[in-house]
Amino acid sequence: MGRYVVQRLLQMIPVFVGATLLIFLMVNVMGDPVAGLCGERRCDPATAGRLRQEFGLDRPVWQQYLTYMGNVFTGDFGTAFNGQEVTELMSTAFPVTIRLTLIAIVFEVVVGVTLGVVTGLRRGRPVDTGVLLFTLVVISVPTFVTGLLLQLLLGVKWDWIRPSVSTEAPFAELLLPGLVLASVSLAYVTRLTRTSIAENRRSDYVRTAVAKGLPRRRVVVRHLLRNSLIPVVTFIGADIGFLMGGAIVTERIFNIHGVGYQLYQGILRQSTQTVVGFVTVLVLVFLVANLVVDLLYAVLDPRIRYA
Amino acid sequence: MPEQHYEPEPAVAGAAIGGTVDVGVEEAETLEKRPKGRGGPGPRDRPRSLWSDAWRDLRRNPVFIISGLVILFLVLISLWPSAIASGSPLKCDLARAQEGSRPGHPFGFDGQGCDVYTRTVHGARTSVTVGVLATLGVAVLGSVLGALAGFFGGVWDSVLSRVTDVFFAIPVVLGGLVLLSVITSNTVWPVIGFIVLLGWPQIFRIARGSVITVKQNDYVQAARALGASPSRLMLRHIAPNAVAPVIVVATIALGTYIALEATLSYLGVGLKPPSVSWGIDISAASPYVRNAPHALLWPSGALAITVLAFIMLGDAVRDALDPKLR
Numbered sequence: 001m002g003r004y005v006v007q008r009l010l011q012m013i014p015v016f017v018g019a020t021l022l023i024f025l026m027v028n029v030m031g032d033p034v035a036g037l038c039g040e041r042r043c044d045p046a047t048a049g050r051l052r053q054e055f056g057l058d059r060p061v062w063q064q065y066l067t068y069m070g071n072v073f074t075g076d077f078g079t080a081f082n083g084q085e086v087t088e089l090m091s092t093a094f095p096v097t098i099r100l101t102l103i104a105i106v107f108e109v110v111v112g113v114t115l116g117v118v119t120g121l122r123r124g125r126p127v128d129t130g131v132l133l134f135t136l137v138v139i140s141v142p143t144f145v146t147g148l149l150l151q152l153l154l155g156v157k158w159d160w161i162r163p164s165v166s167t168e169a170p171f172a173e174l175l176l177p178g179l180v181l182a183s184v185s186l187a188y189v190t191r192l193t194r195t196s197i198a199e200n201r202r203s204d205y206v207r208t209a210v211a212k213g214l215p216r217r218r219v220v221v222r223h224l225l226r227n228s229l230i231p232v233v234t235f236i237g238a239d240i241g242f243l244m245g246g247a248i249v250t251e252r253i254f255n256i257h258g259v260g261y262q263l264y265q266g267i268l269r270q271s272t273q274t275v276v277g278f279v280t281v282l283v284l285v286f287l288v289a290n291l292v293v294d295l296l297y298a299v300l301d302p303r304i305r306y307a
Numbered sequence: 308m309p310e311q312h313y314e315p316e317p318a319v320a321g322a323a324i325g326g327t328v329d330v331g332v333e334e335a336e337t338l339e340k341r342p343k344g345r346g347g348p349g350p351r352d353r354p355r356s357l358w359s360d361a362w363r364d365l366r367r368n369p370v371f372i373i374s375g376l377v378i379l380f381l382v383l384i385s386l387w388p389s390a391i392a393s394g395s396p397l398k399c400d401l402a403r404a405q406e407g408s409r410p411g412h413p414f415g416f417d418g419q420g421c422d423v424y425t426r427t428v429h430g431a432r433t434s435v436t437v438g439v440l441a442t443l444g445v446a447v448l449g450s451v452l453g454a455l456a457g458f459f460g461g462v463w464d465s466v467l468s469r470v471t472d473v474f475f476a477i478p479v480v481l482g483g484l485v486l487l488s489v490i491t492s493n494t495v496w497p498v499i500g501f502i503v504l505l506g507w508p509q510i511f512r513i514a515r516g517s518v519i520t521v522k523q524n525d526y527v528q529a530a531r532a533l534g535a536s537p538s539r540l541m542l543r544h545i546a547p548n549a550v551a552p553v554i555v556v557a558t559i560a561l562g563t564y565i566a567l568e569a570t571l572s573y574l575g576v577g578l579k580p581p582s583v584s585w586g587i588d589i590s591a592a593s594p595y596v597r598n599a600p601h602a603l604l605w606p607s608g609a610l611a612i613t614v615l616a617f618i619m620l621g622d623a624v625r626d627a628l629d630p631k632l633r
Contacts, residue, residue, distance in 0.1 A: 014472075019476040136618065248484065253593075282478060
């Protein structure tokens with residue numbers, strides 16, 4: 001087990017370097033990091049030159065990248081366009097987005113798995129067809145459309161909720177945005193669970209469990225569900241990174257001041273440090289989530305053992 | 308981005324092999340499915356291919372027919388939008404801003420006083436162009452690289468597979484914001500280029516896996532033993548049997564690419580006004596949503612139906628190519 005973890009951690013390094021380098025290049029080579037510092041006007045050449053020297057932008061890109069990564073690993077993410085430390089922005093933005101992501105994952109697991117089990121056990125019945133059609137519609141409607149429509153219905157027409165979220169973003173206000181963020185993944189979790197349950201329902205161990213005279217509930221929860229959850233866990237693990245990235249759209253619709261908001265501002269104002277810093281953390285989250293999922297396999301499926 | 312999200316369907320790769328399974332098995336399955344005598348006189352004499360079998364299934368599938376008709380309609384109006392909406396989508400009259408439905412203007416007017424019906428009809432062209440071209444690019448790049456990696460293996464396979472890992476680690480909407488925000492050109496090309504850049508790893512993985520599965524089949528080994536060259540093996544024996552999963556995933560991906568273009572345009576980095584795109588219209592309508600919800604609803608509906616049609620088409624094609632899933 002320990003060896004497997006070390007091996008996986010080593011494999012993560014090239015992916016991490018590659019992904020961050022790619023973003024670093026996109027931001028630094030294609031955009032002009034200095035342009036954002038002079039506000040709306042163009043920088044005059046002398047100031048631009050001085051700023052370039054000050055930030056080390058006159059050196060080759062690979063040197064800049066190494067310096068940046070060196071700083072990042074000592075906890076220094078640089079300063080944003082308005083002089084705020086990027087780490088400070090992160091400490092206000094990440095808790096909000098983590099809350100939002102948690103709500104989304106809870107929706108996915110609770111609603112998605114339940115619907116999946118119900119439809120998987122009743123394959124071909126009207127409930128199954130209905131839910132399947134519904135998931136197809138949810139998958140097809142882009143998140144920003146779902147979000148705007150729900151905001152219009154619940155927030156404006158029926159006045160059930162506040163259409164935009166306050167700066168503190170407490171759990172209660174994040175419920176609808178969380179559901180919107182989760183919607184597409186929720187539909188996928190439903191379909192995955194359904195397929196998996198329907199497949200495993202005919203397996204030998206389920207037949208044995210039924211033959212032993214176990215109550216139906218125990219067969220479904222303990223035997224069938226546990227074994228059917230493996231692909232679902234993989235999906236949700238990979239989904240954490242997607243949700244945090246996808247939060248850009250949801251946070252924009254509901255005016256939530258989280259990671260997506262800061263990133264969007266950073267991109268609009270060409271604040272290189274903010275963008276690269278946040279993306280670096282998001283890539284790390286994605287990689288760690290995938291590692292955790294692989295380790296969870298062994299817990300869910302006793303047949304898998306890491307030497 | 309949404310297109311990373313597909314149900315992993317490992318069985319699809321297996322479907323490719325179905326095409327060469329001995330005819331006896333296929334006939335047995337067919338007989339089970341359909342009552343005797345309805346199969347027509349012809350097919351009994353010669354073995355049917357996976358493709359003709361799939362086509363027979365598709366023609367009877369209402370989902371395929373409906374989504375196919377919707378897509379046909381979309382393609383037609385994106386080729387000749389003026390046929391059903393003669394006005395210019397850029398001709399706006401501020402005096403009529405936010406007005407509701409009127410005779411001659413069935414969808415009403417948006418916040419700028421533009422005719423929502425005309426803009427919605429003309430917006431189809433952007434979506435269909437981006438969807439089709441991006442899918443073509445992704446499919447060609449991904450399947451060529453994937454097939455080569457799967458066929459030859461070795462160092463290049465490892466290198467390319469690691470490269471795909473890197474691309475998968477970047478959230479797509481985020482990558483789009485970063486990359487497209489620095490591009491000033493207001494055409495569909497940067498968006499298409501971006502989708503191809505971040506989309507090919509998905510098809511790469513599918514094609515690679517599919518080629519590796521097919522490569523191990525006896526008929527490929529036999530051809531190799533008979534001295535067939537790698538290119539002949541690849542083109543004549545492997546490719547035709549490995550292409551099915553790629554087609555399925557590409558069809559579904561087309562729908563998600565359309566959604567992605569709209570999302571990027573909604574965020575302000577895809578296409579920008581004065582281009583006509585559903586994403587732009589939805590974004591422009593959202594501040595006025597209290598007074599003019601119709602300006603939001605019509606382009607949203609058009610977008611949703613378009614994406615739905617492509618995803619349903621992909622689902623139907625998958626069912627037809629992989630009868631085991633039923």
